[in-house]
Amino acid sequence: MTDLRNRRNTLLATLATTVLLNAALSILIFYLHLPQEGLGLITMLDVIIFAGLLLMTFLHCFSTWQEEWKQQAITHLLSLPVPRTYMLMSKYIVILLEALLITVVMIVGMWVQLGMSNGQLFRVEPLLLxxxxxxxxxxxxxxxxxxxxxxxxxxxxxxxxxxxxxxxxxxxxxxxxxxxxxxxxxxxxxxxxxxxxxxxxxxxxxxxxxxxxxxx
CATH class of the missing domain: 1.20.1270 (Substrate Binding Domain Of Dnak; Chain:A; Domain 2)
Incomplete structure (x- = not known):
């Protein structure tokens, strides 16, 4: 819970940014009535945005421990009567949860984009099987x-x-x-x-x- 609280503001900002970017792409698709080539560009932008967000989560793997030393909290953390495995797993769960939340928001966003493009953005049938x-x-x-x-x-x-x-x-x-x-x-x-x-x-x-x- 402490790790989640420490990461809460950044996580909320990241998710809000993800929602806004997906909303912007959805509006772009809806109002411009893009041809197939334009929809291919939108798909590429989705991939770039998703990769960039996951890269930020990946960098958190390093920064989550760096912050413990930077704030000089590592001494207190390691003095707690808690197994080291619990500390590792708590950091792991927070990072994995962040990646999963970003993935869910991106999937929902792309589903909205698919609706705005009248099913032309990508083929959905293979994904549902x-x-x-x-x-x-x-x-x-x-x-x-x-x-x-x-x-x-x-x-x-x-x-x-x-x-x-x-x-x-x-x-x-x-x-x-x-x-x-x-x-x-x-x-x-x-x-x-x-x-x-x-x-x-x-x-x-x-x-x-x-x-x-x-x-x-």
Whole structure:
């Protein structure tokens, strides 16, 4: 709840921005009666907006822990009689919840845009058909998001282990971890690979938070 309160204003501002952008695109579609080429541009704008919003959420993976050190709240946080796993999971849930809320708002917005374009913006029939491959794809996305979040946590903790060049070490460790993950998944594209990396990065985050960046 504390993490949610700390992030509340930013989250509300992000969601409000998402709603306004979708409303603007819907009005543009409705009043200009765009041809098919113009609707393709609208779809591209939707993708860019969605990617940008998710990028902001991704950056929060780093900033959520940076704020603890910046506000000098990390000492109090780590002194609480709470397992480190709970702290990690609370940050993870907030970030994942933010991404899910943005996704829901974007889906609703694009559905409104579809109505404004009289069903011409994109084909909706394939999206409505139930297919286990779609379920598996969503689960893979969830596992990938989870692994990425904990990789960010691991990288920021590795940076905090160093008294100098913290940002550089954070960047290098994140890049190295992401490259290893990509190479492994390219050779072993399975849920097991995603699960192994999720558990590995979660365990590394827990260990570093407990043993390496604790209270001095």
């Amino acid at each position: 139930f297919d286990w491959s779609k379920v598996l794809l969503i689960v893979k996305w969830l596992f990938s998001a989870t692994g990425l979040i904990f990789l960010c946590f691991t990288s920021i903790f590795l940076g905090k282990c160093s008294r100098s060049h913290s940002m550089l070490i954070t960047f290098l460790s994140f890049t190295a971890g992401l490259l290893v993950w990509i190479v492994a998944f390219a050779n072993f594209p399975s849920f097991l690979t995603l699960l192994i990396f999720c558990l590995a990065y979660f365990s590394a985050s827990c260990y570093l938070l407990d043993k390496k960046v604790g209270i001095e």
